[in-house]
Amino acid sequence: MVNIIRQVLVTGGAGFIGSHSVELLLAQGFRVRVLDNLSSGSLDNLPNHDRLEVIKGDIRDAECVRSAIQGMSHCLHLAAQVSVSRSVEDPVASAEQNIIGAVTVMQAAAEAGITRLVYASSAAVYGIPTQLPIFEKSSAAPLSPYGLEKWVDERYATLFESIHGLSSLGLRYFNVYGPRQDPHSPYAGVIARFLDCLLDHRSPTLFGDGRQTRDFVYVGDVARANLAALLGHQQGVCNVATGQRIDLLELLDLLADLTDCHLHVSQQPPRSEDIRDSWGDTQRLSAWLGITPDWTLKEGLAALVAEARRRRHLASA
Numbered sequence: 455m456v457n458i459i460r461q462v463l464v465t466g467g468a469g470f471i472g473s474h475s476v477e478l479l480l481a482q483g484f485r486v487r488v489l490d491n492l493s494s495g496s497l498d499n500l501p502n503h504d505r506l507e508v509i510k511g512d513i514r515d516a517e518c519v520r521s522a523i524q525g526m527s528h529c530l531h532l533a534a535q536v537s538v539s540r541s542v543e544d545p546v547a548s549a550e551q552n553i554i555g556a557v558t559v560m561q562a563a564a565e566a567g568i569t570r571l572v573y574a575s576s577a578a579v580y581g582i583p584t585q586l587p588i589f590e591k592s593s594a595a596p597l598s599p600y601g602l603e604k605w606v607d608e609r610y611a612t613l614f615e616s617i618h619g620l621s622s623l624g625l626r627y628f629n630v631y632g633p634r635q636d637p638h639s640p641y642a643g644v645i646a647r648f649l650d651c652l653l654d655h656r657s658p659t660l661f662g663d664g665r666q667t668r669d670f671v672y673v674g675d676v677a678r679a680n681l682a683a684l685l686g687h688q689q690g691v692c693n694v695a696t697g698q699r700i701d702l703l704e705l706l707d708l709l710a711d712l713t714d715c716h717l718h719v720s721q722q723p724p725r726s727e728d729i730r731d732s733w734g735d736t737q738r739l740s741a742w743l744g745i746t747p748d749w750t751l752k753e754g755l756a757a758l759v760a761e762a763r764r765r766r767h768l769a770s771a
C-alpha cells in the first residue's frame with residue numbers, strides 16, 4: 455500500500471510558533487520530525503506522540519540537517535536567532551544562524567528533493583513602512599540585521615527555486631502572540647511581557663509614548679497559515695497578519711481589564727530599532743492560503759490570560 459502520510463521536518467519545532475505548528479500537523483495526521491538545538495525552545499512544549507520524533511541539533515551543522523531531512527516530504531523552517539536587539543549587538547552570530555543556518559536548510563532541502571519548503575520570514579523586512587497597511591509589494595528596507603537576514607533568506611529562496619526548482623514560500627509574520635511565548639526572555643514579545651508584569655502586580659515598562667501600533671496575530675492562526683503554506687504551491691512571500699492594528703496603550707487597557715489589574719506604567723525613551731507602525735495587508739494570506747484569522751485580539755488575549763493563570767496555579771500547587 456502506498457504511504458500517503460506526509461512527513462514534515464520542523465526546524466525550531468520546540469519553540470513558540472514551532473510547537474503550535476507541530477501540534478496542528480500531528481492533529482492533521484502528519485509524521486513530524488523536529489530539529490532544534492533547544493537554545494530558546496523546550497521539550498516541555500512538545501507532546502508525547504508516536505508520530506513525533508525529536509532530534510537535538512543545530513541548523514548550522516550541515517551533516518546534521520542533511521540527516522534530519524532524509525525521508526521527509528516537506529520542511530517548515532522556523533529555527534532562528536529571533537531577537538532584533540541581539541542581532542544589533544552581535545550581527546555576526548546572528549547572521550550565522552539566520553543566513554548560514556537558513557541556507558544550510560535550503561541546500562539540504564534541495565539535495566533531498568523535498569516537495570515544499572515553508573520558512574519564517576518577518577515583518578521586520580519592511581522597516582519603516584511607506585504606506586499602511588503594508589503589502590508584500592511594499593519596499594523592503596530593514597532597520598536591523600535581523601530584518602536584513604530574513605530578507606536575504608527570501609532572496610536565497612527565490613534563487614533556490616530557479617537553480618534547483620525548490621518550491622518555497624516565505625511567511626512574513628507580524629507580531630505573533632499566544633501561550634508558550636517565554637515572558638522571561640529579555641527579548642520576549644510585548645504581550646507576554648505586559649501580561650507577566652500584570653499577573654505579578656509589577657508596573658509594565660513602555661518604550662516610547664505607547665501610541666505605536668502593531669498587528670498582533672494569534673499563534674493558532676499562524677500555525678494554520680504554516681500548514682496551508684506547506685500544502686500550497688505559491689512561490690514568494692506572504693504576510694501573516696490580521697489586517698487590524700492596535701496601539702500599545704489600548705493593548706495595555708485590554709490586558710488590564712482581562713486581568714483586573716490596573717497599574718501605573720513605567721515609561722522609557724523609545725528604542726532605536728522599534729518602528730512606529732506595523733499593520734499588515736492580508737489579501738494575499740486569504741487569496742493564496744485561504745486563511746482568515748479566526749481569533750480576534752480580545753479572544754486571543756482572553757485565552758492567553760486563562761492559560762497563564764492555569765500555569766501559575768499549577769506551578770504554585
Ligand SMILES: NC(=O)c1ccc[n+]([C@@H]2O[C@H](COP(=O)([O-])OP(=O)(O)OC[C@H]3O[C@@H](n4cnc5c(N)ncnc54)[C@H](O)[C@@H]3O)[C@@H](O)[C@H]2O)c1
Nearest residue numbers: 466468469470471491492493494495512513533534574630
Ligand atoms: N514570534 C514572533 O512574533 C515572530 C515574528 C516574526 C518572525 N518570527 C520568526 O518565527 C520563527 C519562530 O519564532 P518563535 O517566536 O517561535 O521563536 P522561538 O525562540 O520560540 O523559537 C525558535 C526555535 O528555534 C530553535 N533554534 C534557535 N537557533 C537554532 C539553531 N541554530 N539550530 C536549531 N534550532 C535553533 C530554538 O531553540 C527555538 O526552539 C523564527 O524564525 C522567528 O524569527 C517570529
